Amino acid sequence: FLQYSFTMASNPVFAILWMLLLFFIAWPVAWFCAGLWIFLQPFESCFEFIKQIDGFLEKIITWPRECGKAIMTCQQEFPAPF
Secondary structure, three states, rough: OOOHHHHHHHOOOOOOOOHHHHHHHHHHHHHHHHHHHHHHHHHHHHHHHHHHHHHHHHHOOOOOHHHHHHHHOOOOOOOOOO
């Protein structure tokens, strides 16, 4: 807990930046991709190329989690979904 408190106090600008990224980009994109991912799931066993698409969409869907980690640690690197 103390480590996170010290990190947050040292550079809160990145936390604010990643929070804006989360609210305005990561969540809307993840919501859209989640619907598409759910729609494509039944066809994954029928078509091989759907597995690759689903893998990509799954990375996009979990991008908000990476943004949350970046907010907590105030990391300076961009929380990329890939």
